Amino acid sequence: MLRRLNGHLKWKLFYRITFVSIIPIVVFGFFLYRYLQDQTNDKYNDYTQRLVQQITSNLDSNMQELDKIITPVYYSDELTDLLMGTGKFDYFSNYKLLTGVFYNSIYSRNSIYDLELFNLQGDRVIAVNGSLTTGKEAEEEWFRDTLAQKGERHIFLERVAREGREDFVVSMSRAIYDLNAFTIIGVIRVNENQREIKQNLLDVQMDYDSDVAVLTDGGELVYSSNSELVDSRSLDGLMEDVAGATGSVSDNRAMLNGSPYLLAMRESPYSGFKVVLLTPESEVLKESDRVKNYFSYFLVIYLLTTLGIALGLAHHISKPIVQIRGKMKSVEQENFDVRAEVRGTDEIAQLSKGFNQMVKQIDSLIHEKYAMKLHKREAELKVLQNQINPHFLNNSLSSIIGLLQSGGAPQSGANDAAIRMIASLSHIFRYNLDTHEQTVRLADELGNAKHYLALQQIRFDDRLDCRFEIEEGCLDCEALKMSLQPLIENAIIHGVEPKRGTGEVLIYARKRDSFLIVGIADNGAGMAEERLAEINELLQTGAEEQRSLADREAGVFNVNARVQLLYGDEYGLSLRSNEETGEGVVAELQLPFKPSRSVSASPTRQH
Template identity: 30%
Template sequence: MTSQPTATHAMTRLFKPLRQNLKYRLFLIFVLVISVPVLFFGFLSYKMSASAVQQDFIKYKSTIIEQISKNIDENINSLNRQSMAVYNNLEDVLPVLTTPSTEVDTRYLESYKRMDRYFQSVLQSNDRLDGITLVSMRGEVIYHADKQSGSATLMTVEQSPWFKEALDLRGFALLREPHVNEFIDVRANDRKPVLSIARAVIDLGTSKYAPSGVLLVDQNVNEIQRILENTATEQGEISIVLGESGEVVYANRSLSKEVVGQINELSGGKTANAFDYRLNGERMLTTFFESSAYKWKVISLIPYTQLQKKSLFLKKINLSLFIVLIVLAFVISIAFSHFITTPLKKLMVSFRSFQRGDFHTRIRVKGQNELSQIGNSFNVMVENTKKLIEQKYEMTLLRNQSELKALQNQINPHFLYNTLTSIKTVIDRKDHAHASIMVQHLSDLFRYNLSKRSALVPFSEELEQIRKYLSIQEFRFQDRFEVFYDIDEQVMSCRILRLTLQPIVENALYHGLEPKREKGEIRITAKAYDDCFYIYIHDTGMGIAPERIEEINAALEAGGGTESMDDGTDGAIGIANVNARIKYYFGDAFGLKITSAPLAGTTVKITLPNAKGANAS
């Protein structure tokens, strides 16, 4: 019962640094960013390489099998050419075939002897030949010679299908697939399968080229085996040679007729010369080639485990490379996370010191990156704050000038607090790329705010800063609002007080749009008419109650400061500050006016003089 809370507590302790420490988050992100692509592309590379190795092997094996088939064809062609040797001694062969047994004479015997010597010399000069047989038109074996010293029996082959077919071919060769010549009298142990070419012997002296008998030239089937044995094979490879009838001519492994029939049938229906076949549950790569001359098939079956061994070295290389890259990823991730978080830690320590009232704290700045710019801005902010406090005690300013500086100081910390809150929200979502952009924009806003130039700036410059501010807020609010601009080109050079737009836009976001669940809009319009320059900031937010609008507008018209509009919300303070500054610089004829209604949005109208050359310090 206590194991589950213990496990939960352990997981909480494990992920606690990840939730609280930016360094661990960055480290994890860098590791994932580097290792995931490496793993993906490594796996993809291995698969593609292994596939290429397999395809190359299939091409290689197909070439080998095709060459084996051609060697077998050449062997059969050689046997066919040997069968033509009968026509070199036709003057002796024809008398032996055509002389009846009752008419045997001295001339017959002399022809028989010369023919026998000739056929014996042919047998002895060609080690591929196993036997030569002559059969008369009556199917009687007239002559037989072989290397096993066998002799012909009295058996007739007149009714044998091959004999009739050979006669019908009238001199063309008939290939007989491996068989045993039953008409040869040898011991049972010496009866070996032979491959034969049967050819009708044609009497070229007659006009009709009539057959006089049949010549049978035999070759031991072992010659086919020698052809395959002289070819390199893979471990576990099964080699098969099938005749045109589908019968096995040669196989280096005993296979059932059912398996052979399946392989033959599958190879017959394939357009490619390779396919998969499962033999006893083992996946086999099957390649084949069919002879175009004799329709024989040479088939090879190789276990896929042998192919996998060929690509094993690729797997080892990819695995080694992956391990090296992962180690590098860890090292680089640690270095980068340390590089990024160390300045942030220093900035956090300085902020805490500043929060405690230490105005002597400074950040040591190196480089020109965004974090360095924030550090510089922080140092300038602390220095300026220190100077303002010192000035408060060391010198007395005019009342209006003191009020202006006090109003500016109220705006800046308020903006800083809200912006840093937005950046923290984005960082909590682990969106570090966008956080970096927000930090850059914040740095630019700090530089703009703390610039020692005049208080009046071109409207284009103020508008650019408000775009950056809204860009920061868009990251936080996640597309919960859209911004539209309607700006006359002629007002871009008009002068405006620094930080006039930002408090109003901020108020529209946080008090107008944020409480509203639906997606909202902010519209910024700037127009110039005669001597006045008007800016309208409209939001589609929650709106303000009519009685409250009357109070705010009355206070703005009277030029009241923050005290007269302080209702406990930052929004009222920001609007009052902007209104007071405008009236101080340009007079009571200018300032802010608000129109609103509950759930109908709010519009803030800013009236300024249309003075493009105005300047104030």
């Protein structure tokens, strides 16, 4: 089935039009999708760079605000005197003054958890909302790290307990120097509530459903917008991914809670904290998936439209060609009346016009050839018919001369016999000279045969016995003119004449299926079966070169040729041995059983 479709012009055109139409859009769609994918990645990269920069900026601003709380008292003489313990009166005065400053700093910002001042031994000198300390702050890691910073800011994450609960605070501490001796005399620390950081950090616009995590430079979790996603238990794995993370989306991926996330990181130059942006990969790819779905819908619609257009074009182009092909098949069946109806001025229309002209010329040539063939057949029939006359005329005249030269008296009847022969001969020639028709009624042909037999009976001096057996309905059938006389002559000359004693010739006509069978049987010398088979083969094949070798049976071949020229090869003559008498030959003429169109001038009476 597929091979048959592939061989059809319509489907060939359909495949090619579809291929030419779809391949460009598929290639274009591929590059368009790649371009949109790159655009999506660039958009996300820009988004992450902007967002982490904004969050980092907010974080730095928050740390700078903490620094502003420390800075006003950092360089005050009262702070130095208080830590140095210079004068009792001055100590209380300075304590009171600094405590007021600390209170003002705390209550000006809700996010400040507490503010503390420690001496070099780690004892807390001033504490506003201060939580309970261990009393051994000098031994704490944060205290030692602050001293090691030598006056630089030290920002860290600390766990504190207050009112029965544990909180995390972001602390900033600095070592305090005696500016005269340039030695460390204490430490100041401000703590900010971790829960208050969210308000400052996340005051940004997010285009994606992203989460933010803030880590210290040591890897401690300062803040997480999604505690279920990022907590202290997932920090180890997250830190490995953050270690090489940048703002690019293409290379930074992490698996969190079994789902892929894209990472972007920026480190604060002020605090050293790392701001990590985590965006679900599905969120980033959502836009590209949407574009891909839109393009898929477009491609399906385009494909269906293209298939419909391609099928329509293929049908439109192939329809006239298929029509011409159908007309050609009719011409192959010898139907030359067909014409292709294709209108237009294109190449197919020109092909249709050329086809019609060709069929018209072929039809004209065939009719001309057919007419020439008919004329040739008529000419051949006349030639064959004329070939009979010399043989018959020679035999008849010889018999008449023989009668007239017999020397008998008039009473002997020789003259009467000669007169009857001349009358019969005159009838036969008059019958033969009427050449306006090739066929006659069988009754007329039998009448002519009877005149011929009358001549032969006189010639053989009553040694010839003739009989007719004609079935009812056969007399009015069509028969070939002058077809029986040569066969009767052949039976007499080659059958009866060589035989001693009385010869017999039987002429019969009967219907067999759709054929008229006219036979001439004799009881003469007969013929060998091999010779009969040879002659029948020659009659069927019609080999001209073999006919020239059979001069003895010239009349048989002439009659057979005339019948086949007029009616066709399925009709004609055949010879066989006479099985009824056991001797002689039967010549049967097979003609179509149909009524004759000829009208007999004088009906011949059957004897």
